[in-house]
Every structure is written in C-alpha cells, then in structure tokens.
Amino acid sequence: MNQFTKRLLVFGGLVFGFASFALALTQVVSYKPWGVPDSRRDDYDQRVAELDRQAIERETYQNKPRPSARAWPAVHDFGWVRPGETVRHTVEIENVGNAELNLRIRETNSDRLTAQLEGQQLAPGESTRCTIELVASRQPSAEPFEGRVTISTNDPLNKTVVLSVFSQQRKELVLPGAIDFGSHDMGQASTVDFLIYSQLAQRLNVVDVSNAAFDLQWVAVPEPIDNQTVGDQTLGDLSVTAASRITVEMEAKDYGHYSDQLELTVEIDGQEQQCKLDFGGRVRPPIGFYGPNVDRRTGVDFGTVENNEQHDLFVVVRSRADRSRKIAVLDIEPKELQAELQPLETDGSYRLRISIPKGCPYRRFNLAEQHGYIQIGDPEMKSYSNWLPVYGVVGDFDAD
CATH class of the missing domain: 2.60.40.10 (Immunoglobulins)
Structure with missing residues (x-):
C-alpha cells in the first residue's frame, strides 16, 4: 500500500470518528427553546403539546363530520354603568359544523356575572342565543371590570367558547390625581387650572378651595360638557353629567420644591362633600x-x-x-x-x-x-x- 493510500485511509477514519462523535453529542445534549425563560418553560411545553394535539386532531377529523361553534359578538363593552345597575348583552352562537353541537355554561369569573343559554343542542346550521347579565358593584371602583363566560362544547378542536364583557363604573366625583404648579420665581404667582366632574350628579358646585400654609386665590366656573377634553378623551366619552373648571393662583413663600394638599368643598346635587387634592411645584433659586x-x-x-x-x-x-x-x-x-x-x-x-x-x-x-x-x-x-x-x-x- 503506497503512502497516498495510507494517508487517505487515515483521513477517512478521522472524518468518520468526528461524525460519530457529533452524532452521539446530539443525542445527549438538549437545547432550550430560544427566547423562553426558565420560569415559563412549563407553560411553553404545555402550549407546544397542545398545538401538537390540535394538529393531530385536525388531521384526524379532516374528513369526518364534527360540530363547530361560532359566537358573535364574542366581546362586548357595556361602557359606563351606574353602581348597582343591571345590564344585559345577547350573543348569537351558531353551529357551522356538520354534526350536532352540544353547549353548556361551564363557569363565569365573577359572582356578579351570569349567563343563560336558550338552547343546548344545535343541529348543523342552527343557532341559539346566550344572554349575559352583569350587576354592577355598589362599591366605588376605579378599575374597569373584565368578565368572562366559558361555554363547553363537544367540538373536538375547540372545546370551549369564551365570551368577554367589559364595563367601567360611574363615579360621583372625579378629581385629577394631582396638580402641578410647575417652576416659577420667588414673588411670582403661579396659576393652574384643572377639571373636576361627576358621572352621576346633575349639579356640581365648588364651595371652597383652601390651604392653610399657602396664600391662594381661586375661581370655579361650570364647564360645558360638549366637545371638552380630559387627556385624550372628551367629556362625552367619559359619560360626564356635570363638570366644573377650577383656576387656582398661588404664591409660595420660600425657594425650592413644595408640596401639600388643596382642601376642596364641593356641593353635589345639594349635598356638600369634603375632599383633598395633592399639589406640588418648585420655586426656582433667586x-x-x-x-x-x-x-x-x-x-x-x-x-x-x-x-x-x-x-x-x-x-x-x-x-x-x-x-x-x-x-x-x-x-x-x-x-x-x-x-x-x-x-x-x-x-x-x-x-x-x-x-x-x-x-x-x-x-x-x-x-x-x-x-x-x-x-x-x-x-x-x-x-x-x-x-x-x-x-x-x-x-x-x-x-x-
């Protein structure tokens, strides 16, 4: 055997050995999915397993008759609701499959939310209605309500239908989170105006605005509701029933940052209510x-x-x-x-x-x-x- 043949055999043996080592390495090394943190790995694996199961079932039922539920509209916003008010929404559910569809209310995510199905067995092409009823809380709440109704079906590919509803509770009095007098010089009065409003009352009257530590002047005038804006919304979008714009002029007594609370006395439909509003500002150095x-x-x-x-x-x-x-x-x-x-x-x-x-x-x-x-x-x-x-x-x- 000549020298060239020997070298060729040695080279071939090295390539074969490296390939065998690489193959063995791939069998023992497990790779994590890119972009998935360890804390979410179980959720990721379950989701992948569910997608695999759905793919197998789609292939299994591709040429077999099966029911299929379609809900419209599956999402509804009740908008602004009064405390304790009862509101309802009806959803149409249709069987768009080619086998009988069975429906059952499984659960709601709130005890203030109920749902009722008119029919629970639908032949292909038939439809029924689901009436969702929401009783608004009587307790004041700044957070929007998000409700869900889960309906179980016998559709092997979509075993649940989720209907969602939303609402926001009207408030008797809404104040800004805080007001800022900005930066100004010593001896210079700073002026700020802000809006307060009610989503329930018909009359809103500002009786007094005061603070014991600062000299201030104020004036309040009724604010027209049409086309007036608060942030990126109009008063109409906020379902405002009465509003007042307050202008406060105040002069600080020393340099630096300052903060305190305005004490407001507001008359709402003839009943006086006391409330406080944070404020702050800064007197620039001289x-x-x-x-x-x-x-x-x-x-x-x-x-x-x-x-x-x-x-x-x-x-x-x-x-x-x-x-x-x-x-x-x-x-x-x-x-x-x-x-x-x-x-x-x-x-x-x-x-x-x-x-x-x-x-x-x-x-x-x-x-x-x-x-x-x-x-x-x-x-x-x-x-x-x-x-x-x-x-x-x-x-x-x-x-x-």
Missing part, C-alpha cells in the same frame, strides 16, 4: 447660571488639567427675582479656585470667571459627595443666593 459650560444638573466641570497654566471657565449669572439687587461671590471651595464677577449691560446679569490658577497644588474635587462650588448672592441677605457646583482634578501630572 440666582441662575447659564452658558455652554453649564450642565443644569451637575454645574461646571474642568476635567483633569495640568497646573502648568491657568484654566478658565465662563458662566453667565442672572438675578431672577430682583434685578436691581447687588450680588457678589460669597464663598469658594476649594479655596485654591478663583472667581470674578463682572456686571453686564443687562440689569441683573453678570459674567462669572472661574479659574484654576497656574501652579495650583494637587486638588481632586470631582466626586458627587466631594465637589467644589461657587456661592453667588447678596452679601447682606445670605438667603438670596445660589451654589454652582464645580468639578475637576488639578495637579503636576507630568512630574508624577
């Missing part, structure tokens, strides 16, 4: 910082710089609340930084130069919990001030 070097959340950042030269950043400073007030640099941290404030032509506007001087010793002030700052404000009234965060690292890094 001094603002602007410019391409300023991030509104983090301030200014020098980055990492060498101390062999001076480094400057420039920021526009504006006195928002009182443009005639004289302001100055009140404090600097770290102390090695330098800051100079020069007035601009516009009243209340200044140019702030922040500098890391040449020869500054090593300083690191670039952490959220350990950064620098420049405080700008009125030297005679320290509460009229604001802080500009400053970040950076400076040192003689070439020498290191």
Whole structure:
C-alpha cells in the first residue's frame, strides 16, 4: 500500500470518528427553546403539546363530520354603568359544523356575572342565543371590570367558547390625581387650572378651595360638557353629567420644591362633600447660571488639567427675582479656585470667571459627595443666593 493510500485511509477514519462523535453529542445534549425563560418553560411545553394535539386532531377529523361553534359578538363593552345597575348583552352562537353541537355554561369569573343559554343542542346550521347579565358593584371602583363566560362544547378542536364583557363604573366625583404648579420665581404667582366632574350628579358646585400654609386665590366656573377634553378623551366619552373648571393662583413663600394638599368643598346635587387634592411645584433659586459650560444638573466641570497654566471657565449669572439687587461671590471651595464677577449691560446679569490658577497644588474635587462650588448672592441677605457646583482634578501630572 503506497503512502497516498495510507494517508487517505487515515483521513477517512478521522472524518468518520468526528461524525460519530457529533452524532452521539446530539443525542445527549438538549437545547432550550430560544427566547423562553426558565420560569415559563412549563407553560411553553404545555402550549407546544397542545398545538401538537390540535394538529393531530385536525388531521384526524379532516374528513369526518364534527360540530363547530361560532359566537358573535364574542366581546362586548357595556361602557359606563351606574353602581348597582343591571345590564344585559345577547350573543348569537351558531353551529357551522356538520354534526350536532352540544353547549353548556361551564363557569363565569365573577359572582356578579351570569349567563343563560336558550338552547343546548344545535343541529348543523342552527343557532341559539346566550344572554349575559352583569350587576354592577355598589362599591366605588376605579378599575374597569373584565368578565368572562366559558361555554363547553363537544367540538373536538375547540372545546370551549369564551365570551368577554367589559364595563367601567360611574363615579360621583372625579378629581385629577394631582396638580402641578410647575417652576416659577420667588414673588411670582403661579396659576393652574384643572377639571373636576361627576358621572352621576346633575349639579356640581365648588364651595371652597383652601390651604392653610399657602396664600391662594381661586375661581370655579361650570364647564360645558360638549366637545371638552380630559387627556385624550372628551367629556362625552367619559359619560360626564356635570363638570366644573377650577383656576387656582398661588404664591409660595420660600425657594425650592413644595408640596401639600388643596382642601376642596364641593356641593353635589345639594349635598356638600369634603375632599383633598395633592399639589406640588418648585420655586426656582433667586440666582441662575447659564452658558455652554453649564450642565443644569451637575454645574461646571474642568476635567483633569495640568497646573502648568491657568484654566478658565465662563458662566453667565442672572438675578431672577430682583434685578436691581447687588450680588457678589460669597464663598469658594476649594479655596485654591478663583472667581470674578463682572456686571453686564443687562440689569441683573453678570459674567462669572472661574479659574484654576497656574501652579495650583494637587486638588481632586470631582466626586458627587466631594465637589467644589461657587456661592453667588447678596452679601447682606445670605438667603438670596445660589451654589454652582464645580468639578475637576488639578495637579503636576507630568512630574508624577
């Protein structure tokens, strides 16, 4: 046997061995279905098994007579219902198969939901009606009701027919979740208007709107129901019977975020009702910082710089609340930084130069919990001030 033949036989043996190993490996390795988490694997396997069973049954009954149920409409929305109201919906169920169809109400998912079949045996082509009755809850509920009626059949391919109904309960008084006065300056009143409405009452009258901690003015006027919108719906879509638009003007007494509750007294069909409504807002600091070097959340950042030269950043400073007030640099941290404030032509506007001087010793002030700052404000009234965060690292890094 020549050398070429020997090599060919060896190569063939290696290929055969590798193929045998790969085949054996495929027999012992199991692959998980792509995109199915382990927590849902049982559901996935059951669904696949059900689909396989249905495929086998479809093939089995392909040429055999069988019943088949078709329901229309299988989904119905009752819309807005009054507390305790009884509503009904009728569904037509037809046997579109070629064998007798047997029907039976198996269950409903709520004790407030009942269903009644007029007929339980249908010859091919016959139909019957299923009447679904819903008794709305007398307890207030913000969540929509979702009801299901399950009907068992003798159709081997579709053993159940599910009929679905939906509803939403009318409310005596609907308020917004909260109101936002937004951001505004000290000394500036902020105004917001909002809608309250009833889906049951014929008369809605706002008697009082108050809050002990804030000075506010308010006015309420009846709101026409036609074509007025709340979010992405009209008042007609919300089945509103009476509505009022309230406008509140309020002035906060200090800077920063604030939140509290409005106390409302509302007369509904002659009966007074007390309710509360969350509100919030923010009074901007009296001094603002602007410019391409300023991030509104983090301030200014020098980055990492060498101390062999001076480094400057420039920021526009504006006195928002009182443009005639004289302001100055009140404090600097770290102390090695330098800051100079020069007035601009516009009243209340200044140019702030922040500098890391040449020869500054090593300083690191670039952490959220350990950064620098420049405080700008009125030297005679320290509460009229604001802080500009400053970040950076400076040192003689070439020498290191």
